[in-house]
Amino acid sequence: MIVVTDLSHDRDGVATLKNINLSIERGGVTALIGPNGAGKSTLLSLMSRLLPIQRGTIMVDDLQIGRCPNDVLARKLAILPQSNDTAPLLTVRELVSFGRYPYHKGRPDQRDREKVEEAIVALGLQPLAERRLDSLSGGQRQRAQVAMTFAQDTDYVLLDEPLNNLDIAASRSLMAVLQELARNHDRTIVIVLHDINYAAAYADRIVAMKDGQIVASGSPDEVLTETLLWTVFETNPKVHRIGAKVMVQV
């Protein structure tokens, strides 16, 4: 469980997060949504120790972010690097192998190699395993990155807007993979999403943020109402309910 307590953050004198309290249960996909500048990415960066914590605490199970050694956390929580980074000249298998670094620190053994194969198979990357990342499509590359975090074998995986630059097929397939990781491999996924409909379709929980505060959290069915969308995004799309599914008409 990730527990955020009294978390505040300033950037250049402007408060980007105001006294956040949040618990994210183990298992499932949790989506952070909200308008640009709401503080979603800041919150995720603090959880993933990319930014130093100024006030408040974040606990990931029994590990406190900022106190716990970096390499211990690397076996507990994985971050998916932003996809706009230039692709290193690595093959898919080499990239996935680096996911084992927190365990072997440069000296991989048989078990590490098995884990790498397992990750490649789990994400269906066998045909691409020897291809270079720079020869793959954006969706395939993103899938290879997910395979790396799979090999990293952490309980938690944090992703910051992974659907950027992906087409609908690649986006749906990535979200399905994440959902599958959560359901069948007991991973806890926390993901910042821009497109509310992807959150509605694939997340088990939605946390809506605005102006550095949490406005609502709960199942997509509970959170995605017309009133809430107006409060959070200041726009009024129609919300359709088809059985248990929610769809926001854009």
Next chain:
Amino acid sequence: MAIALGLTLFLLLLASLFVGVIDISWAALGSDPEALQLMAISRAPRTIAVVISGGALAVSGAIMQMLVRNRFVEPMTAGTGQGAALGILLVTLYAPAASILVKMVLASVTALASGAGFLAIVHRLPPTQPLMVALVGLIYGGIIGACVTFVAYQADLLQYVEIWMNGEFSGVLQGRYELLWVVALVAGLCYLAADQFAIVGMGRTASINLGLNYTQTMILGLLAISVVTALTVVTVGMIPFVGLVVPSIVARLSGDNLRHSLPLTAMSGAALVLASDIVGRLVRYPYEIPVGTVFGVIGAVLFLWLLYAPKRHAS
């Protein structure tokens, strides 16, 4: 690729031992004590010096390219080499009687300082413009180089400084190149941290994600680069472009996984510099052309060929 490279390197080694103003035949080595002496005093040290500097400079280039995440930089032209020359000059000015050890330590310190300065500048550059890093590196190195020239000019040491600014191997003799073994050792130690440098090359987020101590690895890399560069400058002088061209070529052919590519980088660097040195000895026989000049030509042609050759994506 590794086997072909190894074989090429071996043949070049043999050629280097037997190319020179004085003719030595294989048979003479067994019978003629003078030939054997020439081998031990001059040819073998020179060959060893070329192989070590070529390999180590290529390795230091590969590491710097990972640290700044940019393919267009190398220590020799981006300030580290000039920093080392500045250190040597300062020792010569203020402590002319200092031992080679003092010279070496001070050159390493000034090389480290100017390397750190370069990293600090690069840190502030927009990551979206990779060519800017290369240009800033050239200008930065140029400025420090200009300082060296100015100080040398004022102190009437220009000719003296030239020896370090234009590296070449004709002065290498037994007893005057042994520092390079330290360079070989440092370059070898870098291989132990190959994974760490490769991860740093994937960026800060990737490094933190994998639990790597980012700052510590940066410092370690910078230290290795500075020692390799400074000691090479102290013993044979500045040899530009090796650290730029060789890692780029190897990365294009065999990727960024340093555990796999670093040995290839070292071997390619050694082979290319050795070939340049042999050509430099032969073109104006019995006179010599500095290795840097020959390497510039060979390296540029190779680089162009690689840029325009059809792209290969396979591993």
